[in-house]
Amino acid sequence: MTEQxxxxxxxxxxxxxxxxxxxxxxxxxxxxxxxxxxxxxxEVIRIRGNLAExxxxxxxxxxxxxxxxxxxxxxxxxxLGPGLLGQIFDGLQNPLPDLAKECGFFLKRGVYLEALSSExxxxxxxxxxxxxxxxxxxxxxxxxxxxxxxxxxxxxxxxGHLELTRISPKGSYSLKEPIAQLKDEEGRFHxxxxxxxxxxxxxxxxxxxxxxxxxxxxTKMRLIDSLFPVARGGTYCVPGPFGAGKTVLQQLxxxxxxxxxxxxxxxxxxxxxxxxxxxxxxxxxxxRTGKPLSERTVIMCNTSxxxxxARESGVYTAVAIGEYYRQMGLNVLLLADSTSRWAQAMxxxxxxxxxxxxxxxxxxxxxxxxxxxxxxAGIVRLRDASIGSLxxxxxxxxxxxxxxxxxxxxxxxxxxxxxxxxxxRSDARRYPAIDPLISWxxxxxxxxxxxxDRGHQILRKSYEAAQMMKVIGEEGTSLPDYIDYLK
Ligand SMILES: Nc1ncnc2c1ncn2[C@@H]1O[C@H](COP(=O)(O)OP(=O)(O)OP(=O)(O)O)[C@@H](O)[C@H]1O
Ligand SMILES: [Mg+2]
Numbered sequence: 001m002t003e004q005x006x007x008x009x010x011x012x013x014x015x016x017x018x019x020x021x022x023x024x025x026x027x028x029x030x031x032x033x034x035x036x037x038x039x040x041x042x043e044v045i046r047i048r049g050n051l052a053e054x055x056x057x058x059x060x061x062x063x064x065x066x067x068x069x070x071x072x073x074x075x076x077x078x079x080l081g082p083g084l085l086g087q088i089f090d091g092l093q094n095p096l097p098d099l100a101k102e103c104g105f106f107l108k109r110g111v112y113l114e115a116l117s118s119e120x121x122x123x124x125x126x127x128x129x130x131x132x133x134x135x136x137x138x139x140x141x142x143x144x145x146x147x148x149x150x151x152x153x154x155x156x157x158x159x160g161h162l163e164l165t166r167i168s169p170k171g172s173y174s175l176k177e178p179i180a181q182l183k184d185e186e187g188r189f190h191x192x193x194x195x196x197x198x199x200x201x202x203x204x205x206x207x208x209x210x211x212x213x214x215x216x217x218x219t220k221m222r223l224i225d226s227l228f229p230v231a232r233g234g235t236y237c238v239p240g241p242f243g244a245g246k247t248v249l250q251q252l253x254x255x256x257x258x259x260x261x262x263x264x265x266x267x268x269x270x271x272x273x274x275x276x277x278x279x280x281x282x283x284x285x286x287x288r289t290g291k292p293l294s295e296r297t298v299i300m301c302n303t304s305x306x307x308x309x310a311r312e313s314g315v316y317t318a319v320a321i322g323e324y325y326r327q328m329g330l331n332v333l334l335l336a337d338s339t340s341r342w343a344q345a346m347x348x349x350x351x352x353x354x355x356x357x358x359x360x361x362x363x364x365x366x367x368x369x370x371x372x373x374x375x376x377a378g379i380v381r382l383r384d385a386s387i388g389s390l391x392x393x394x395x396x397x398x399x400x401x402x403x404x405x406x407x408x409x410x411x412x413x414x415x416x417x418x419x420x421x422x423x424x425r426s427d428a429r430r431y432p433a434i435d436p437l438i439s440w441x442x443x444x445x446x447x448x449x450x451x452x453d454r455g456h457q458i459l460r461k462s463y464e465a466a467q468m469m470k471v472i473g474e475e476g477t478s479l480p481d482y483i484d485y486l487k
Contacts, residue, residue: 137206233379240421241401268341
């Protein structure tokens with residue numbers, strides 16, 4: 001690293017730090033703030049002339065004006081490779097159990113560990129021969145990971161046609177050893193490792209074609225599958241007032257939904273809840289495989305007590321991991337709980353940047369951020385004709401259960417199914433508290449459209465009858481109305 005890639009702090013507002021620098025700073029690059037022996041990770045989110053403004057992923061108390069900042073020139077990235085399954089990460093992809101081993105249960109700031117152990121060995125089997133013509137995302141070989149074949153693919157960032165100039169024979173390799181070499185169209189050579197890194201905010205698009213989500217995804221939740229189906233590669237949201245059962249509904253979906261891999265992005269939820277999930281998860285036996293459920297899940301955990309900026313990165317890291325497994329032809333389900341907390345983190349940062357606020361002080365780009373997050377879902381045909389999908393389900397927790405607030409509205413514009421929870425139903429302990437009168441889905445389900453409409457009609461009639469009964473009592477209700485009510 002050259003001397004010029006450095007700067008000095010000129011302003012600190014909460015977790016927003018500005019630094020004066022002569023270097024050519026890249027938007028969204030990672031910078032480290034040097035505070036004594038600590039190196040605090042941050043991301044450049046705005047550049048004005050030679051002033052770089054960064055969001056720091058750690059508590060910033062104690063930082064001083066004039067302290068040094070080191071710019072890395074690399075975008076905020078995620079490590080993709082074998083060993084992700086079964087892991088519990090924080091928003092910056094630090095494995096939490098290892099972090100606890102390293103520094104006890106009270107997390108220290110400025111400690112960053114390897115997301116994937118570079119020491120452990122994986123049994124690699126090549127699938128192509130030297131001289132093969134490849135493109136980014138094509139399969140080079142595989143290693144076994146839990147119950148899956150984890151395909152090792154040509155790095156996604158390489159452009160154009162690639163020639164395989166060398167490939168290692170079948171054997172055991174660590175993540176540090178190059179297992180192949182590719183030559184690009186310009187004659188440059190690139191080593192291929194079992195692991196690759198990818199900038200989290202850019203979608204992985206090394207596939208042939210994005211298809212329309214049409215095939216239903218079985219969640220095993222009767223109300224959802226019958227009346228408000230979710231499609232493989234589709235998107236859905238679960239808004240509901242506090243304590244209406246959003247988290248429980250997502251946990252049930254994570255266990256029973258018919259997908260290969262589940263990624264859980266716990267974003268700004270209570271720490272106690274997260275601890276419970278982490279404790280109970282390894283004990284749960286997967287109804288599909290008979291093995292622990294944690295063998296096919298990845299958990300990104302950012303509780304409300306952790307720094308807000310890391311929430312944003314946690315959500316994107318989770319999506320990038322989802323896209324990575326989709327590239328292997330697997331069906332992936334990403335559950336984000338809750339996207340409102342993520343939006344609040346955005347609002348906090350936007351306030352510190354003194355941007356002009358939009359509705360309810362959320363930034364003006366709230367809608368486009370939410371849209372671009374859900375747009376990363378999808379069912380795709382890969383270049384070898386296999387199909388992979390990434391389905392995204394997010395919960396929204398609007399204050400007071402008011403669905404007219406900006407986050408719910410922005411989410412509704414982009415998702416394909418809406419499962420609105422109602423306070424009335426959850427108070428009556430009718431779980432899942434999905435309100436059939438306000439919920440909808442654009443995806444085709446198992447049930448014929450006509451019958452589905454009939455179902456909705458009956459529900460509406462029954463609701464009307466119930467409302468009427470409140471006024472005129474049971475005696476005054478006609479028999480057909482009463483039957484509708486009972487339905
Ligand atoms: N399907 C269910 N079956 C039984 N009990 C449920 C169910 N769903 C929710 N509950 C009950 O409701 C409580 C609150 O649920 P949950 O934590 O999922 O709410 P939430 O909507 O995520 O709340 P918050 O907005 O505070 O995160 C649970 O602790 C549980 O007692
Ligand atoms: Mg919850």
